[in-house]
Amino acid sequence: MESTLTVQQVAARTGLSPHTIRYYERIGLIPSVERAANGHRRYSASDIGWIEFLKCLRSTGMPLAEMQRYVALQQMGDLTIADRLALLETHRDRLQAQIQQLYSFLEKIEEKIRCYRSQYLEGEKK
Template sequence: MDVELTIQQVAERTGLSVHTLRYYERNGLLEPVNRAANGHRRYCAVDITKIEFLTRLRATGMPIRQMQQFAILLRQNPAAVSDRLAILEAHEREVKQRIQELSRNLEIIRWKIQHYKELEISSQSDRACIESGVPQQQPPEDEALTLT
């Protein structure tokens, strides 16, 4: 028999809150979850797999409405994959675009970090020269603008 977990156990396993799990069910992201005789939710392995997939969609920025559309299509006709495939391919393109933007932003941040490290080294060198009495060399005029 399939092991069934309580909502609290699923929350701990998935990192989602109990509130989020109820929200997913209430808003059609998940099919109604089986209930024990006392009315408490009991999640099976298939439910957890679906929750983990929804978590990945959400973590990659898929809007809830698009997730709902995906879930509705799955419930209406599990064998028909073309519409669900189209949703996932469109989302993949959006995620790739965001990754490219993040990569470009990261390169600028790395450049600025390197620039500040070079300024810091230069500043330490200048202090050492002042303390030792060695005259400092001034940068050429056109290079002075690049030091900020």
Template sequence: MTVVQVAKSKPGWARDCADGDGHLRPDGRDQYTISEVADFTGLSAHTLRWYERIGLMPHVDRSHTGQRRFSNRDLDWLAFVGKLRLTGMPVADMVTYAEMVRAGDQTFAERRALLESTRVDVLQRIAELQDTLTVLDSKISTYAGARSAPERTA
């Protein structure tokens, strides 16, 4: 049974029982197989192995048989990486950030600078999207008013 199937079938899994980031977690459980994590995150097992290989994922524990065992902390990290992906941050920058995290507290300033730079990029994208939304709303209003004025294409 996968983490997602458990989430749907176990009463202990609910949004109000979620961790601080809003991610569902099974009661008292902190070990997941790669297939469970793939189901839970929507990432493929190939992507999870690639993240580990390039250094984007911290060391993932292994069972006595060598099978990867992801923890809740790993899931939290993957959720954060997902947010970084949504910002459009290049993978190389995400790997650099992960390396800084592993290097310890002395990299706080560099990490903050990278995140602040990313924040500026996100704010610029939001402004562009807001402008695009305004144009779309204007077009929708035009069609809602059923005016038959010719549309400009240039």
């Protein structure tokens, strides 16, 4: 029998709160979680891997509605692979644009740091 974890254990392992994990299940992002005889959720290694993927999507800014669309497509089977691929590629493209913008901002900050260092060093020489 495969070892399973409680929602608290999954929360500790993934860094998501138990509330978030339960919410993701409630809105259909985590389908088919097993329940123990007492009704408590029991998460498999596969569930945890899926939750980590959801965390990646959410942490990189994917809206919950898009995540739900992805899950719905996945549940439809292999006929939706092209749609899932397109969804992930669109998300990747948005991420790459954000990263480029962050690099641009970082360069502006670095420029200001160089300017202040230069002024600071000039002041120390006097």
